[in-house]
Amino acid sequence: MSSATDVSEAKVPMWNDPRVRAIVSQTILVIVLIWAGWSIVDNTIHNLEQRKIASGFGFLGTTAGFGINQTLVDYNEASSYGTAFIVGLLNTLLLAFIGCILATFLGFLMGVMRLSRNWLIAKIATVYVEVMRNIPLLLQILVWYALLLETVPDKRGAFTLIPGLMDINKTGIWMPQPIPEPGFWMTALAFLIGIAAAVYTAKWAKKRQEDTGEQFPVMAATAGWVIGFPAIVFLITGMPLMIEWPVFVETGPMLRRGYQQGEGMVLNPEFVAMLIALVTYTAGFIAEIVRAGIQAVSHGQTEAAGALGLRRGAILRLVVIPQALRVIIPPLTSQYLNLTKNSSLAVAIAYMDLVAVGGIILNQTGQAIEIIGLWMLIYLTISLLTSAFMNWYNAKMALVER
Amino acid sequence: MASDRAIEAYVRTEMVPEEAPPASTSGVIGWVRQNLFPNWWNAILTVVGLYLIYLVAASLIKFAFIDAVWTGTDGSYCRHDNNRGKVPQGEPIGACWAYVKAKFGQFMYGFYPEMARWRVNLTYVLGIALLVPFAIPSVPYKLWNAILLFGVYPIVAGILLSGGSFGLELVETTQWGGLLLTLVIGITGIVASLPLGILFALGRRSKMPIVRLVSVIFIEFWRGVPLITVLFMSSVMLPLFLPEGVTIDKIVRPLIGVALFSTAYMAEVIRGGLQAIPKGQYEGAMALGLSYWKMMGLIVLPQALKLVIPGIVNTFIGLFKDTALVSIIGLSDLLGIVQTSFADANWASPTQSATAYLFLAVVYWVFCFGMSRYSVFMEELLHTGHKR
Numbered sequence: 001m002s003s004a005t006d007v008s009e010a011k012v013p014m015w016n017d018p019r020v021r022a023i024v025s026q027t028i029l030v031i032v033l034i035w036a037g038w039s040i041v042d043n044t045i046h047n048l049e050q051r052k053i054a055s056g057f058g059f060l061g062t063t064a065g066f067g068i069n070q071t072l073v074d075y076n077e078a079s080s081y082g083t084a085f086i087v088g089l090l091n092t093l094l095l096a097f098i099g100c101i102l103a104t105f106l107g108f109l110m111g112v113m114r115l116s117r118n119w120l121i122a123k124i125a126t127v128y129v130e131v132m133r134n135i136p137l138l139l140q141i142l143v144w145y146a147l148l149l150e151t152v153p154d155k156r157g158a159f160t161l162i163p164g165l166m167d168i169n170k171t172g173i174w175m176p177q178p179i180p181e182p183g184f185w186m187t188a189l190a191f192l193i194g195i196a197a198a199v200y201t202a203k204w205a206k207k208r209q210e211d212t213g214e215q216f217p218v219m220a221a222t223a224g225w226v227i228g229f230p231a232i233v234f235l236i237t238g239m240p241l242m243i244e245w246p247v248f249v250e251t252g253p254m255l256r257r258g259y260q261q262g263e264g265m266v267l268n269p270e271f272v273a274m275l276i277a278l279v280t281y282t283a284g285f286i287a288e289i290v291r292a293g294i295q296a297v298s299h300g301q302t303e304a305a306g307a308l309g310l311r312r313g314a315i316l317r318l319v320v321i322p323q324a325l326r327v328i329i330p331p332l333t334s335q336y337l338n339l340t341k342n343s344s345l346a347v348a349i350a351y352m353d354l355v356a357v358g359g360i361i362l363n364q365t366g367q368a369i370e371i372i373g374l375w376m377l378i379y380l381t382i383s384l385l386t387s388a389f390m391n392w393y394n395a396k397m398a399l400v401e402r
Numbered sequence: 403m404a405s406d407r408a409i410e411a412y413v414r415t416e417m418v419p420e421e422a423p424p425a426s427t428s429g430v431i432g433w434v435r436q437n438l439f440p441n442w443w444n445a446i447l448t449v450v451g452l453y454l455i456y457l458v459a460a461s462l463i464k465f466a467f468i469d470a471v472w473t474g475t476d477g478s479y480c481r482h483d484n485n486r487g488k489v490p491q492g493e494p495i496g497a498c499w500a501y502v503k504a505k506f507g508q509f510m511y512g513f514y515p516e517m518a519r520w521r522v523n524l525t526y527v528l529g530i531a532l533l534v535p536f537a538i539p540s541v542p543y544k545l546w547n548a549i550l551l552f553g554v555y556p557i558v559a560g561i562l563l564s565g566g567s568f569g570l571e572l573v574e575t576t577q578w579g580g581l582l583l584t585l586v587i588g589i590t591g592i593v594a595s596l597p598l599g600i601l602f603a604l605g606r607r608s609k610m611p612i613v614r615l616v617s618v619i620f621i622e623f624w625r626g627v628p629l630i631t632v633l634f635m636s637s638v639m640l641p642l643f644l645p646e647g648v649t650i651d652k653i654v655r656p657l658i659g660v661a662l663f664s665t666a667y668m669a670e671v672i673r674g675g676l677q678a679i680p681k682g683q684y685e686g687a688m689a690l691g692l693s694y695w696k697m698m699g700l701i702v703l704p705q706a707l708k709l710v711i712p713g714i715v716n717t718f719i720g721l722f723k724d725t726a727l728v729s730i731i732g733l734s735d736l737l738g739i740v741q742t743s744f745a746d747a748n749w750a751s752p753t754q755s756a757t758a759y760l761f762l763a764v765v766y767w768v769f770c771f772g773m774s775r776y777s778v779f780m781e782e783l784l785h786t787g788h789k790r
Contacts, residue, residue: 372639376626
């Protein structure tokens, strides 16, 4: 009797009580962190005073004074550092956005190729993946840039990539540029309405099929909404789009020959090299993710679908891919984030992205803390936004269990 | 009766010898038919694939071997004669291996004094002697091996490489370079990130809210920013953080950045392993009365780490590739020193950069592919019974 009460009332020594220990150790942790943070701030302020660096973001308003060869918004040498930063940010986003789309396509292609029953095709994809994944991206960027600059004609010549549409030389890839005229907004609006209508149609068709078993030509309807509808609006409004062709001068003074600045659209060699390197590198990783995802769908699923009488295409579309996507999406997200972060290597070949522009500003103003802080803040925001979006999508796609 | 006998006459009394399968389904021809030309569109794919391989392989072999320049004392051996070179005009010039040969010592050791390079080699030999038994699963004494490799070896390597004691001549870290520096950064990152990664992974799964919060913020912060900004931070901002008079070595600054960066990735890999351990293991350990650290150290971590060895090795591969980034902040690692050597007018030639890049690609590839093969090997060793 007495022993039972002893156990329940036996006092654990205070230094052995897990709750007390947790409180004590966390208090110590907080104190250490505060001390470390305070001493870093204190040292930094002291060091900045010593070096006579004024802190603050006032420098963002000063004139930048350097040129940027790819600008998505109005920018010239008289613009401010803040504008330059925005130009860099937009260049990063452009590269990352196009890169993610292309890398997904190439990665899925390579992933499916690795599983091909054709031995040669599977081996080619394997070699591709093993080469791309095992060489540093920075080296690959330098190689593509060197290849691009050394193998194409110089600025007085041009090599045709797509006859009449796309030429390449040392100044970049030249293409015709579509310039919207007043009234084009209606076509753009029609495109957005078309997408919304296509999504709605697909939902309606799915529900109708579930209810009645009747199928609806979803593909044709989608094409009609997304392509046909804007095209009709475009024609009705009188084709408000001008196409500006690049101008290539072959005669006349040597200095004037070649493609003329300001006519047509040009992709800088730096942009092209970065894009090729990022896409081919990331595609190697995506290919592995896709392969693992498809292999993760058990054979029983395929066999059961086959036993139900589904055709090969339907098995892939309705059974394998939806299950594989669940496995693929989370690591795919981190590959998108990696691509975005890796686009910062653009500084190595002076593609004017966030880091390259920031680096120039850093050299000119010496505002290291502010600029590195801005970099990190921007990349963190991009990372968190992307993963939030992909988590939402992942939750939508995830298996709904009881 | 007669008809019965007539039928019997046709009954076989012995088996006909087995015929070989048709030539078109077996042997080389059968394999080729089945795997390369099973139907018309696969045949087209195969032909296109063969053509692609021919294109890539032919130009690579032509560049790297057939047209290559193997010997020479300066760049003129790799230049055309209209450019003060020795190659006749019109003849193709391939890889300038003579240049890599001449610069090889620099690419491997940087500006490490030639007289002291035996110390670097000895460090390599010691490292391999400890790493190989550690990497082979069947060799015993893993704990002692790990202590030697992760505890003692870094100290010995540091003494050997930097010198200044035990009668060794002092070699400034600014003289380190090439593959040596790449390996130093990579291995330091590995050695530092593993224990720190374990700590933060445990912290993220801790029941103490502040510890968890600190771990989550640490991990998500480093994973959310690109390494190049981390390197800029460590080389530009770190000196500002320290009290006046305290300076950090130019090599150590990026080391800290790389180590913290890879710690965050390592922590996430290890957290995956911790999550894969069934709850019963934790509960069993607690029922035995083990303390937190004993439970983790003796029961949970050994199982969790074993599970995620492939992930850990993949993080190492990423870390090794990422070391190339330190060339952007001006260190002469393998990539950096090769780029520096482009400035040597003595060896200027049209194929100089292409040769150097090919050389670099091969070196990095061998290291990374070796590690990835090891990770595949471990994966197959650990994943028994899950395969179909």
